[in-house]
Amino acid sequence: MRRSYSVISLGCPKNRVDSERYQWILQRAGLTDAVNTESADLIILNTCAFIAPAAEESLDYMADLIEWKRRKEGRELVVAGCLPGRYSDDGSGGLEDIDLLLGPEDWQGLARWLGTIPPDVSLVCGTGPYRYLKIAEGCSNSCAYCTIPSIRGRFRAVDSETVLAESDLLVRQGAMELGLVAQDAGRWSSGEKNLFQLAEELAVRHPDRWIRLYYLHPAHIPDGLEELLTCHSNIVPYLDIPVQHVSSKVLKRMGRGYGEEHLRRLMDSIERINLDIAVRMTVITGYPGETHSDFQLLRTFLGDYPSLRHIAAFMWYPEEGTLEQKRTVELCDAVEYGVAASRLAELSSIGDAAYSAWDTRLEGQIVTVLADDDNSGHTLWDAPEVDSVVTFTEKVKAGTFVKSRILDSSGAVIVAEPADS
Numbered sequence: 001m002r003r004s005y006s007v008i009s010l011g012c013p014k015n016r017v018d019s020e021r022y023q024w025i026l027q028r029a030g031l032t033d034a035v036n037t038e039s040a041d042l043i044i045l046n047t048c049a050f051i052a053p054a055a056e057e058s059l060d061y062m063a064d065l066i067e068w069k070r071r072k073e074g075r076e077l078v079v080a081g082c083l084p085g086r087y088s089d090d091g092s093g094g095l096e097d098i099d100l101l102l103g104p105e106d107w108q109g110l111a112r113w114l115g116t117i118p119p120d121v122s123l124v125c126g127t128g129p130y131r132y133l134k135i136a137e138g139c140s141n142s143c144a145y146c147t148i149p150s151i152r153g154r155f156r157a158v159d160s161e162t163v164l165a166e167s168d169l170l171v172r173q174g175a176m177e178l179g180l181v182a183q184d185a186g187r188w189s190s191g192e193k194n195l196f197q198l199a200e201e202l203a204v205r206h207p208d209r210w211i212r213l214y215y216l217h218p219a220h221i222p223d224g225l226e227e228l229l230t231c232h233s234n235i236v237p238y239l240d241i242p243v244q245h246v247s248s249k250v251l252k253r254m255g256r257g258y259g260e261e262h263l264r265r266l267m268d269s270i271e272r273i274n275l276d277i278a279v280r281m282t283v284i285t286g287y288p289g290e291t292h293s294d295f296q297l298l299r300t301f302l303g304d305y306p307s308l309r310h311i312a313a314f315m316w317y318p319e320e321g322t323l324e325q326k327r328t329v330e331l332c333d334a335v336e337y338g339v340a341a342s343r344l345a346e347l348s349s350i351g352d353a354a355y356s357a358w359d360t361r362l363e364g365q366i367v368t369v370l371a372d373d374d375n376s377g378h379t380l381w382d383a384p385e386v387d388s389v390v391t392f393t394e395k396v397k398a399g400t401f402v403k404s405r406i407l408d409s410s411g412a413v414i415v416a417e418p419a420d421s
Contacts, residue, residue: 002076005031006040008065010058011048013181013214013385015081017134019046021107022080029114037068042076044110047083050147052317058083066097078102078110085151104152105137129372129399130384131175135163135198136182141217143244144255144323145284145316148183155183160190160198167202176370176399177210177236178202179383185213186220194222203232210370212383214240218266219257226273236380237277239270244284246301247294254287255323260297267305278309278358278381285347286316286340288328295343302350309358310387311351315344355388359409366419369404371396379414393417 005026009019022044023033034040045065047058062079069075080102095101102109139148140155167178180199182188188195195213202211211234218241229237245251248259270277283298302311316335318325328334335343358381371377372384374395382388391413396402404416 002029002031002041004034004040005042005044006034006037007044007046008037008061009046010061011046011050011054011082013132013179014134014183015046015048017132017181018081018105019044022046022110025107025110025114025116029111029116041074042078043068044078044080047079047081049082049086049151051314051319055083055086062098069097076100078113080104080106080110082151086147129175129370130177130179130378131170131173132179132181133163133167133170134158134182135180135185135188135195139183140187141184141257142255142323144253144327145287145319147319147322150321152183155187157182157188157190160193160201163190163198164201164205167206171206171209174399175209176401177212177384178206179212179214181214183215184217184220185215186217186222196222196224196228199235200228200232203235207234209234210380211235212238214383216241218243218263221266225269229273229275229277237275238280238381238383239277240280240383241266242282244282245287245290245294246283246298247290250287250290250294253289253324254284260301263301267307270307271305276361276381277307279305279307280310280312280383280387281308282312282314283347284314284316285343286335286337288316288324288331288335289333290335290343299346299350302347302354306357308354309381311347311354313344313347313351315340356410362406362409362414364406366403366405367416369402369416371398371400371402373398377402388412388414390414390416 007019007023009016031042037043043065045061049055049058065077069077076099077097078100079098081104084101085103100113136155136157138153138155170178186195188198199211199213216239229235243263244254244256246260246263251259270279285295285298302308318328367379369377369379369390374397375392377390378384378387379390389412390404392404393407393415394417396418403419405419406414406416408415
């Protein structure tokens with residue numbers, strides 16, 4: 001008999017939102033959250049398969065959970081998310097130990113399996129001072145390296161009324177920060193409203209909460225960024241921009257829809273805003289056809305802008321079923337692994353230098369930190385879970401904004417003391 005559950009969420013914040021919705025369905029079915037996975041009767045593994053390493057991690061978790069299931073009769077295992085959506089027919093074996101496979105967003109499939117009425121999944125559960133609002137699903141870009149459209153489908157925006165209602169619920173549940181997430185957040189629209197107008201409405205509606213914007217495709221960032229950030233202090237000065245590369249030639253092959261000139265105009269406009277804006281940027285190196293000159297363009301670009309705080313660099317993988325995987329076989333122009341690895345190491349060093357430059361600016365400053373628990377939190381310029389963590393020198397109240405003096409900021413962990421201590 002099912003009495004308790006545990007949900008394991010892998011991958012990005014968008015998956016976290018899905019996991020919270022699975023939890024809400026389970027609770028409606030009368031199950032309680034288990035203290036740990038070992039004591040659970042049912043486990044849902046919400047997987048990520050965006051790139052090969054993520055799929056491998058999901059498969060490793062799945063293998064461990066199959067062993068968990070075999071250790072005790074009556075246990076049930078559900079595997080959900082991108083992995084079933086991408087590899088449901090790969091014949092890899094082990095599926096006889098899985099009680100239910102769910103593709104992305106298959107809320108009704110879970111509800112039917114549990115024998116409950118399919119719920120309104122715009123209502124979510126969960127706790128914590130920072131929460132995520134999924135404002136859209138899917139992606140309509142045609143990036144040559146990416147599997148997301150084939151897994152998640154085309155871009156579909158959540159209407160503004162639903163987003164606003166969900167934000168109210170999350171705030172009632174104690175959320176102090178709302179993160180707006182989607183595969184391509186800048187493409188969001190509802191009626192006459194665009195992403196920045198939605199963010200503005202949320203900022204006015206919840207003036208004592210932080211609003212954070214994620215996944216801003218460079219080609220789809222609306223006009224009015226400076227006005228948005230300068231007029232609403234609770235929209236945090238943090239921009240998550242997946243540029244992927246800078247060379248116009250490489251970007252064209254990637255199918256990104258912009259080139260170096262566009263990126264420089266964008267970054268120049270951000271630098272002109274009279275605020276301490278932190279930019280988180282993701283880039284890919286080792287892409288097929290990437291020459292030494294292409295890589296040097298990328299290196300130079302990343303060193304030109306002080307607003308760059310977080311640089312997340314990745315090496316290209318030939319993702320199964322993508323246009324680039326097929327094209328590279330035909331053109332035989334893959335970058336040698338050793339060369340790509342060396343370039344990745346260089347980009348990591350540039351990222352460390354960018355972060356160190358921010359270290360110098362922050363040390364000794366008094367800044368606002370959102371306490372995620374009584375020992376740690378994050379600043380305006382750091383997204384929870386993926387960026388730097390603030391460790392307090394003394395216990396604070398979780399879920400509060402704490403004025404803090406930065407004592408040390410020489411790595412991924414920032415040490416701070418409450419300013420009124």
